[in-house]
Amino acid sequence: MVDPEIGPAVSCDGVVMSNEPVSSGLVRLDLELDQPLSFQPGQFAMLNLAGADPLVFSRPFSIFKADGRRMSFLYRIVGRGTRAMGALVPGDAMTFLGPLGRPFPQPETDQPVVLIAGGVGLPPLAAWLARRSDHPGLEIQAFFGARDGADVPWDLLDDRWDVSVDSLKDVPDGRRAWKGLVTDLAATSKDLQDGRNRMVLACGPTPLLKAAARFAEARGWGCWLSLEEHMGCGYGVCKGCVVPVLDPDKGPEARRNATCCQEGPVFNAELLAWKRPHRSQ
């Protein structure tokens, strides 16, 4: 795996082209930016309401798609900021800062890859999968988990995705879903039983990330996780979104704070100091 080249972050304006639900819980926001931008899957942007009364802090969203000046995001309405975003209509203005952060690594060899996405964690891995047409020989298994059939954005998932749900309620006719945790779906997948060494990439709620890390560790596979933290600035200056990581250069017990926005949001699971929480100095 190699880290992709990343370009500069750009501060610009965007206009809402559409802002529509794609499932019971997920909304897709399409912006037309002032300028065309490219990104690497796993990178995010800080979005805010334009005008005289922006949110005090912009909100981070993983980039789902970019095509010229058009950039798409998925979000779930969970608080004051996303509620305000949910009320935006085509033509409304937003501010944009991005792409930011460290993306998922790219394959260097033909090592097969397992993608595990949960809910609103879909965009970076869907973006990663969309780029893999550049590597036609690469074997990829993709797993997506949601609450129930209504929560799954079926139109955004092609047949490469295996879907799991907590409840089989509202799974549409002609669609397949497996009941249970997405990591359990991956663990029982016949495709993954051939003994080959794989790389796991995951994005979703923290319990899913921890389960994905355990899933990979149990098989001796490498694992990269995209973490979600509340952020202040999104570009590394405020130290408001730190994640405790191991600091192997300073010793096996040493740890330090890494900014989720700048050193992440994608981290090698091996470096995350999840087992023993970091203590304040």
Next chain:
Amino acid sequence: MSLPDWWTIDPNQPFTLGPRLFPGRIWTASGCFAYGLTGHDMKSANFTSPYQGLGAVVTKTVTPQPRAGNPMPRLAETPMGAINSIGLENVGFGEFLAETLPALERKGVPTVVSLAATRPDEFGDMVAMLHETAAGFTHWHGVEINLSCPNVAEGGHDFGRDPATVSACVRAARRNLPDRALLAKLTPNVTDIAELATAAAEAGVDAVSAINTVIGLEVDLETGRPVLPRRFGGYSGPAIRPIALAKVDEIVTRAGVPVVAVGGIGDFRDALKFFALGAVAVQVGTAQMRDPFAAARISRNLIRG
């Protein structure tokens, strides 16, 4: 809104503060722009860089030893502001002196170094080492001693509430800082901020920075507990602008020391309000966290013509 008739200053013209000529009057506030940009390269069609038109970047506060800072969560947003409890996470004075300040000098970023310590003699020692290492730097313009961080258990905020301690810290720093500007950043969480400003002025500062954050607390209704593990934090953003305006006015009218104003400045109109009260320069804090070009934008919008 166009600029008012009374506004005759060009914020990008150099101005004198103590022994030093600063390149401009729009600065970024400590803790809100790190040590300038370190990772991402930032572009905007409207500016050559986020440093365009900046009079100074006041660095993230540096302490004698590195600090890991406070546990997460460290931020609580409100409709009009943000409460932070970062806890002075920083690289420590040794690394700052060896790596960070020389990097800022190489990039040509006008810099004011923010320092915090727990004893007056530590301020004196750090300033002496700064002077020794960076005497030849052309972009290092001054030191802001942080006498008011609410988020550390020792030193910080309580320390900065006592005029005698403020005076002792300023004297210790001033003694070793002959040719750079010396500022003291004051807490608003006192009955009489002008008394602190007077103490700082008599001890030899060239200006005071006012205000630091206001003590604030947010409660998570789901858990019934404070959002921040240390319970309270430092409240900033537009919500505190009227408080900052009142404190700046008190200092200007009663202490007679130059004021570099800070507190809820998000656009050029906000900055103008502080200049109207007599501030000599302003710092952009929370707004800079939202927008790396916030201070550059304010600087440009304050140029007449």
